[in-house]
Amino acid sequence: MKIVVLLVLVVELFGALAFDGWRVLYNSDGTSFEAKPQGDHYLHWLQTKDGSIVKYNQQTKNFEYGVIKNNNLVTSGEVYRGVKKAPAFEKGTLKIETEQLFDLWRLKREQNRFKQPYK
Secondary structure, eight states: OHHHHHHHHHHHHHOOOOOOSOEEEEOTTSOEEEEEEEEOSSSEEEEETTSOEEEEETTTTEEEEEEEETTEEEEEEEEOOTTSOOHHHHHTSSOOOHHHHHHHHHHHHHHTTTOOTTO
């Protein structure tokens, strides 16, 4: 019984929620903006103060607008620059509607519902 209590305490002490506040993020050219992490381990993204959905592109070292392709949230190739919007965003081709994103999130959670992670 003491071992069970000890294990529960250890898990509670070391298991913490992720920081969900606003963060200042920087692109490789030095431009900065504020964004807040959203989602869970099935699907995650950053949402900026203006409502844009962005993801980090490790190849370009920039934060780019997110787009939904083949039921995945991926980078678009168009760098997010904060106040200065990309022309494609203004046209609506890079804008993800909240309902689209949540539908994808629900799909990812449903697909992984019965899978056992970490095996």
